[in-house]
Structures are given as C-alpha cells and as structure tokens.
Amino acid sequence: MNPGILFFLVLAIIAIAAAVAMLFSRNAVYSALFLVVNFSTIAVIYLTLGAPFIALVQITVYAGAIMVLFLFVIMLLGAERLSAREPLTWQRPLAILLGVAMLGEVVYVFLFRAGLNVPLSIPTPTFGSPTEIGLDLFNRYLLPFEVTSVLLLVAMVGAIILTRVEKIKRPGGQATRDEATREQAMKDQAIKDQAIRDQVTRQ
Amino acid sequence: MVPLSYYLVLSVIMFTLGVIGVLVRRNALVIFMCLELMFNAANLAFIAFALFYQNLNGQVFVFFVMTVAAAEVAVGLALMVAIFRTKGNIDVDQVSTLKG
Numbered sequence: 614m615n616p617g618i619l620f621f622l623v624l625a626i627i628a629i630a631a632a633v634a635m636l637f638s639r640n641a642v643y644s645a646l647f648l649v650v651n652f653s654t655i656a657v658i659y660l661t662l663g664a665p666f667i668a669l670v671q672i673t674v675y676a677g678a679i680m681v682l683f684l685f686v687i688m689l690l691g692a693e694r695l696s697a698r699e700p701l702t703w704q705r706p707l708a709i710l711l712g713v714a715m716l717g718e719v720v721y722v723f724l725f726r727a728g729l730n731v732p733l734s735i736p737t738p739t740f741g742s743p744t745e746i747g748l749d750l751f752n753r754y755l756l757p758f759e760v761t762s763v764l765l766l767v768a769m770v771g772a773i774i775l776t777r778v779e780k781i782k783r784p785g786g787q788a789t790r791d792e793a794t795r796e797q798a799m800k801d802q803a804i805k806d807q808a809i810r811d812q813v814t815r816q
Numbered sequence: 817m818v819p820l821s822y823y824l825v826l827s828v829i830m831f832t833l834g835v836i837g838v839l840v841r842r843n844a845l846v847i848f849m850c851l852e853l854m855f856n857a858a859n860l861a862f863i864a865f866a867l868f869y870q871n872l873n874g875q876v877f878v879f880f881v882m883t884v885a886a887a888e889v890a891v892g893l894a895l896m897v898a899i900f901r902t903k904g905n906i907d908v909d910q911v912s913t914l915k916g
Contacts, residue, residue, distance in 0.1 A: 621818045625826045632833045632853055641845050648849050651830075655856055662823070662863050667875050671859075674882055679852070679889050686893045687845055690900045708839035716832040720825050729821045733867050741866070741875055749872050750879065761883045768887035772894035 621661070628654040640694065641687045645680055652676040663736025666743045823864035831857035844896055844906040848889070855885050 628651050635647035652675045659668035723729055739745060750758055830853055837850030859878045866874025900906050 617817050618822070621822060625822075628826065629829055629833070632830055635846075635849060635853070636833055636837045636841070641843060644846055644849055648852065651853065652856065655860060658823070658826075658860065659863055661818075662867050664863050664866070664875050664878075667859075667863060667878050670879065670882060674886060675852070675856070679886055682889060682893060683845065683849065686896060690897065690906065692843070692845060692900070692906055705840050709836055712832045712836040712839070715835070716828060719828045723821045723824045723828065727821075729824060730819050731868075732817045732819050733823075733864070734870070735817055736867055740870070741872065745872055746875060746879070749876050754876055754880075757880060761880060764887050765883065768890045772890045775891070775894035776897050 617661075621658070624654050624658050624661075628658070641692055642684065645683045645687060648683075649676045649680050652680070662733075664741040666741060666746045820864055820868050824861055827857045827861040827864070830854075830860070842907050842909055844899070844908050844911075847908065848892055848896075852885065852889070855881060 631647045631651040631654065635644045635651065638644050638647060652671060656668040656671040656676070659665075659671060834850040834854035834857065837853070838847050841847055841850065859881055862874040862878045862881070866872060866878075896906055899911060903910050
C-alpha cells in the first residue's frame, strides 16, 4: 500500500468517526465540535486534492465562522442538553436501513461499475492557487459572484428581521410586556446610576 | 496516487450519515449540522472531480456552495431563534401547528 493511500485512509477514518460521533452525541455542543473536526479533516483532504484556496476557505468560513454561529445559537438558546426521549419508534431502524441501502448501492456503482477507479494525477503547484481561482472568479464568474453578494445581503436583512423583537403597540396605546419590562429596567438602571453619582460627589 | 473512487466513496459515506441524521434526529440544530455535513460531502465530490478533469470550475462552484451555505445558516438559525421564542424548544416534532 503506498503512503498516499495510507494517508487518505487515516484522514477518511477520522472524518467518518467525527461524523458518526456528531450524529449520536447527546449534547449539541459536542455535536458542533465534532463537526469542526470533520470540516478540518476534509480541509486537509482538499489540500491533497490540489485545492489550497478552498481548503483555507473551508477552515475559516466553515470550521470558523459558521460553526461559531452554531455554537453561539446553541448557547444562546440553552439547548445543549438534548431530550433523551425520541418519539420516533419504528421510523428510526427503517431510516438507518434505507440509508445503508443507499450507501451500498452507490458504493457498488462507484467502485465496480462506473469506471472511476483510475488514480488521480498529482496536482501541479499552480492548480487551484488563489491566483487561478481569482482570475476565474472575476472574469468568467463575475455575474454569479455579484449575485452571491446580493444573496448574502438578503440573508443578513432576513436574519435581522426574523430575530427582531416585535414592538406592537396595543390599540389603547399601552406598551407590550417586553417594552414595559425594558422601560422598568432602564428606570432601575437610571436610579442606580444616580445613586453612584451621588456617592461620588459626596466623597 | 489515490483513485478517484475512494474520494467519492468517502463523500457518499458522509452524505449518507447526513441523511440518516436528518431522518433520525429531532433537534433542529442537529438537523442543521447534518445538512452542513451533506453540503460538505457534495463539495468533496466537486473537488475530486475538479482534479480528475483538471478543470477549476469545480473549485469555483464549491466556493459558491460555501457562500450559499453561509447565507442559509444565517437565515436558518434566525428562524430557530424565532421558533424558540414562541415555542420554548426547538424539537421539530413540536412545530406541528400547521398539521391538519
């Protein structure tokens, strides 16, 4: 067995083990951290496939930004303890069975049928470098690139609107409960500030 | 070097794990993570084919997939926060108000 295949197998086993651990861990924070392990391993596989730029984007954007967002939301909601009770009964073995059946079929096709069992060539040093990706991205794919920026803007606005606390005034002009508690908190804070200021001036 | 089919098999295994996760788990956050796993599996196949055909289009497409995944995660997590505010938890079984 040559060292390339050995290296790939080690990475593949780490990636699959992390994915399985993510699937079956009972704590959402552990799930997210196992997914980070999986993403980082896949980034190393990208490096061996001649995609250094994509590998680093994978680490910064996926394993960095997106997973931090996940962890942030998990801890914000306090949802890290998952319910032990799973209401699925007969669906669960069926889902696993069908998934394994799909896996078996596709693996059979890829390994024995489709003629894809050819060794990959060793990538040239410039293949997939930031220069080449950038040239492709800003010449041939300029329009999709711009559309993507609009998509990101829309997602940002959507996220802000979805998480905004609704400030609905009742017909009688009475503030909602949220607003009332916030006003109360601000008043308390102002009283505290005043007390501290008094103390300082007295000294 | 490593045959192309090995990368594709790894990609399929990861995709299947993602599918099983979406079908089996009930926590919306974990379902989202399994979606990310499936995106990742598809990206791996793209990168492997990009090297196989000596063509950078696959890598550029992975770049776009990552951008769309980032947008999807932002909106999805915002939805989850909104659901948590109204329902008190994020089990997908609890979000059944539209069920007839």
